[in-house]
Amino acid sequence: MAETPDTLLVLTNLPDGDSARALAAALVEQRLAACVNILAPCTSVYRWQSELETAAEVPLLIKTTRTRYAALEAAIRAHHPYELPEIVAVPVVLGLPGYLDWVAAETVPGT
Structure with a gap:
């Protein structure tokens, strides 16, 4: 397993x-x-x-890198129908090196 402080798992929920x-x-x-x-x-x-709410939602697990996080957050906010969407990033501490390398390669702009 490889240590990679650059990989993030971002969570959000959509209404449908x-x-x-x-x-x-x-x-x-x-x-x-x-x-x-x-x-x-x-x-x-x-x-x-101040009101207790219950909602059906569709969760997303988004794999990205720390360097792409700001642009990712901006894109989620721009496309998200909620006034205040849940956007939570969790650092990936360990993972399969080949997979983590793939995440990094796939998130390079313009490639």
Whole structure:
């Protein structure tokens, strides 16, 4: 396994499958993400503007690099229908070296 502080796993949720697929495609096409996993719908429970809310959402797992994070966050915000979308980045501490190299290669702009 390789140590790689540059690889990130970014989490967000979309309100439906169509918006999740559109965002995933845009991120990969723009080389902001090497891969986006669109997970099965889930139920989220949260407090928003002092009210308890429950919503069906489609989670995304986005693989990118620290150097592409700012542009990735901007793209998510630009395409996301929520006023305040969840965008959380978790550093990948260890992983299969070939996979992590692939994530880095796929997120180089203009290649």
